[in-house]
Amino acid sequence: MRIDKYLWCIRYFKTRNVATNAVKKGHVKVNGSTVKPSREIFPMDKIVIRKNQIDYQLVVLDIPESRVGAKLVDMYRKDTTPKEAFEHTELLKFAKDHYRKKGMGRPTKKDRRDIDGYLDESE
Template sequence: MRVDKYLWCIRLYKTRSIATDACKKGHVKIEGTNLKPSREIYGNEEIIVRKNQINYKIKVLDIPQNRVGAKLVDLYRKDLTPKEEFEKTELLQYAKDYYRKKGIGRPTKKDRRDIDGYYEDNEE
């Protein structure tokens, strides 16, 4: 089975074209090498998929005939993704400060309070 079709069948991607694009962009790897979407996949291979800033590590257990239901996905793949990968994304969310680019919409209440506080401090 093709890699892009396999990733779509195990519900890692919503559509097959998105899975194909991910392969073309180099987000899907086996043993550190980028894959073409048409590469055949076999059992017991480990695939690394970069999606949403997380490197998912998936072991192929079996090849499905067609797209499977969400409850049956674990029959065809084993998720070997370390928990540290998920913790990194949580840290990234906390690390991002509140920031808006200049000229994007009206100020929020917090922005308005900060602006008013700045002017009041400078007038005295």
């Protein structure tokens, strides 16, 4: 089965077109090498998918006949993604809260004084 069809069948991508585009952009690697969407996959292949700043790591257990239900996905793949990958996204959420919101413009004098006061306290 083609890699793009497989990723669509096991519900990592909503449509087959989205899966094909992800493979073309190099977000999918099979056994450590970047592949084309037409690459055939076989059981025990190791797949790494870069999606939403997370590197999902999968092992192909079996090839489905067609798209499978969400409850049956685990029969066809084994997810070996480390927990640290998900913890990294949590840290990114906290880092984004620190920055000013888009459209707020430059800091005012009061904001600047608060920033300087914070920096002086930390030293």
